[in-house]
Amino acid sequence: MADLSNKKRMALPMQEMPLHPGEERVKNFEEVPIGYSDEMAKQEALRCIQCTKPGCIPGCPVGIDIPAFIQLIEDGDFGGAVKKIRETNFLPAICGRVCPQDKQCQLDCVVGKKNKPVEIGSLERFVSDYERDNGGPVLPDIDPDTGKKVAIIGTGPAGLTAAYELRKKGHAVTCFEAFHRPGGVLVYGIPRFRLPLDIIDADVAFLEEMGVEFVYNMIIGKVLTLDDLLKKEGFDALFIGTGAGLPKMLGIPGENANGVYSANEYLTRIYLMNADKFPTYTTPLVQGNKVAVVGAGNTAMDVMRTAKRLGADVTCYYRRAREQAPARTEELHHAEDEFINWKFLSNPVEIMYDENNKVTAIKCEKMRLGEPDSSGRQKPVGTGETFIDEIDTLIFSLGCNVNPIIPSTDKKVTTNKWGIVMVDEKNYMTNKPGVFAGGDAVTGGSTVILAMGQAKVAAENMNKYLKGEIKWGEANVPDNPNWPGIVWDKPKPKKAATQK
Ligand SMILES: Cc1cc2nc3c(=O)[nH]c(=O)nc-3n(C[C@H](O)[C@H](O)[C@H](O)COP(=O)(O)OP(=O)(O)OC[C@H]3O[C@@H](n4cnc5c(N)ncnc54)[C@H](O)[C@@H]3O)c2cc1C
Ligand code: SF4
Structure with missing residues (x-):
């Protein structure tokens, strides 16, 4: 760690992300931010004071150890930094580009009280680019085959995350997608000048390498029902990650x-x-x-x-x-x-x-x-x-409102009066045995990282369900049509975030 007092660190100027100028960029679909150089990333990392009670971590819905990965950048270990992020977030290149850091991790950054907050998103983007340019991510350890089959419905960030987490646990995972390609809103909502396609494709290829199967042009609820998947196709559990794509x-x-x-x-x-x-x-x-x-x-x-x-x-x-x-x-x-x-x-x-x-x-x-x-x-x-x-x-x-096809064709999956799929708020089980849900389908529309955070919790509980550790009957699914859906409140730090 560089020998620099916290006072000096907090006074360092923020490294502005270099952008293509407006008059040039409106002529093409190239990504607008150019990205940090190695030197800029290290300079920005120097601004982090490695708080003992960091304000940034509670602001991240998947709980990335932010000070630890920033420290690794400061030390010049860019590969180590991205590995640290990957312990809790398998889509760093996407999140580094599209997460609303100003409302999440950067909101309570201690440096932000006196100066501009540390550019956590730009640093995440930097190390994920470094990883891509240097051989790509290493496959995670996958548990031995459990003999259980899981179906993921929808391949937005919620579905992809659930697939990743469940495959790591040794289950056979198949993703069903209504469109001819994966990614959900990452592909057909967020524009290419904010999120290039090759980044999403690389993450899907990574899942395929892990053994996750993808079936496209398959509208669940129309071509196959949930009961078809459970009773005829032999799936032991399902995850609904069908998003909110019904426009208002x-x-x-x-x-x-x-x-x-x-x-x-x-x-x-x-x-x-x-x-x-x-x-x-x-x-x-x-x-x-x-x-x-x-x-x-x-x-x-x-x-x-x-x-x-x-x-x-x-x-x-x-x-x-x-x-x-x-x-x-x-x-x-x-x-x-x-x-x-x-x-x-x-x-x-x-x-x-x-x-x-x-x-x-x-x-x-x-x-x-x-x-x-x-x-x-x-x-x-x-x-x-x-x-x-x-x-x-x-x-x-x-x-948008929640996609209605599945609830309209399977009445056991209950919804609130706005069509949001009702789930137990702790484990994301629906009213139908073996069926879980997460992402925009249960919030009515929010963010990529929140969809991912929910999918992680749902996958953890699906794994427990598949191992017989929790039973469907234990789910506490609301029956109030005014239930607001799952709402994420950024947890407030118990005490004010502090410096080392
Ligand atoms: C234009 C736009 C820009 C956005 N920008 C940002 C941003 O910058 N940052 C951010 O954090 N969030 C952003 N969001 C929100 C974010 O993209 C969503 O919160 C997130 O994608 C939700 O993920 P999901 O997996 O729940 O659903 P989705 O991404 O919507 O994916 C759902 C998938 O399910 C598929 N599907 C639906 N029904 C069926 C069915 N019956 N059978 C099979 N497949 C089905 C869909 O085709 C789709 O692929 C944006 C949203 C939009 C619309
Ligand atoms: S709150 Fe800001 S300064 Fe403190 S550890 Fe997190 S990023 Fe670093």
Whole structure:
């Protein structure tokens, strides 16, 4: 460890992640951050004061030993650092790129009280890149075959994590995926300029090397039911990781016009079906010149930045003010750097279209901020004044509900009134014997790392179930339709995080 006082460490400047400039990056789908050099990573690692009660670890839903991996970076042992992360997180390259560290591990970083918090995400990204450039990850030890078969439904981060954990325990694991390729939202939601495809593919190849099998184009609930899997196909336990991919719309006139998309459909067409390369690929897409995006969350930023890269003039319509936009600050900045237009305090009330049913304009009511609502945010209130903007494409980005196919075809898997799959909050068992669930299916939509954290707990309990250590009858599944789904509260450190 470098001989440097905590005071000096805390005063060191943060190493800013180098980015491709806005005017260049809107012309391509290359990843926006360039990455740290070895020297930058070591410099950033020097800023960590190795707290005795670190604020960062409770902020990580999979409990990575953050100070330990940062210490290894400071010591120049980059391989050791990534191995340390892999003890609890098998997707470091993905998490280093997409985790909302500002709301999780970096939120309570002690250095952040006086200076900018340690860039934990950038350091995680750095060591995962180092690993890829230096032979890739080493296969974990796999327990001897147990003779038990497990089916994972859905191959988003929840399904992939459950597959990894259960395969390590010696079970035979098969993943069923509705689409023709794995990854879930990692592939068809998060854009390539934030998460390149080869990173996801490498993680799936790693699982295949461990012996996990993948079956694509298989919609469970339609082609095979849960009972088929349990009774005919001989699976001993199932994990539902089917996510939340049912888009919400506003319910205003004109939503069925051509050229109106949900964010999910728009992104899926481009990133899963290559619709931007139509007719080379078979899925078409209206490539708009004037694109309106409704909403200001992280998904809206992804949609706008994607449309911009396809050459459109893009405007964000949001009924509240900029300060209330739910997107991460970094995402807003990235979108601002990429020349997005903003119409805050603008609430869409109608979509206009021509005789060919093609969208032509958006009508909005101007809003003002009123009294705070139950969330504490000032409520947007209509002013009665409206305006009309000409557009040729409109994309709603208003969030999603849980995929309904499985619960609608198997009534034993109970859901709350919003369609969220109900599980025992401790072990993630559903109401159906042998069936567990995790990820967006049980939260209604959250983050990659939370989906992974839940899948880990579910897999641990599935393993116990398969070994006969816990029984289905012991599950405490809620029966209240207002049950909110699993909510992650970042645990508060018992005492304030402290320095060494
Ligand atoms: C555009 C967008 C951007 C996002 N950006 C971020 C980000 O930057 N950081 C972050 O942490 N989170 C982000 N999120 C949220 C994050 O991606 C999700 O919380 C996470 O992917 C949930 O993982 P999951 O495995 O539960 O579900 P999903 O990733 O949704 O995967 C579910 C999988 O199940 C499959 N499936 C569904 N039904 C069936 C069925 N009946 N049979 C077989 N397969 C089925 C689906 O095809 C899919 O592959 C973003 C979400 C979106 C939409
Ligand atoms: S909370 Fe402490 S140990 Fe964790 S990253 Fe910040 S300085 Fe390092």
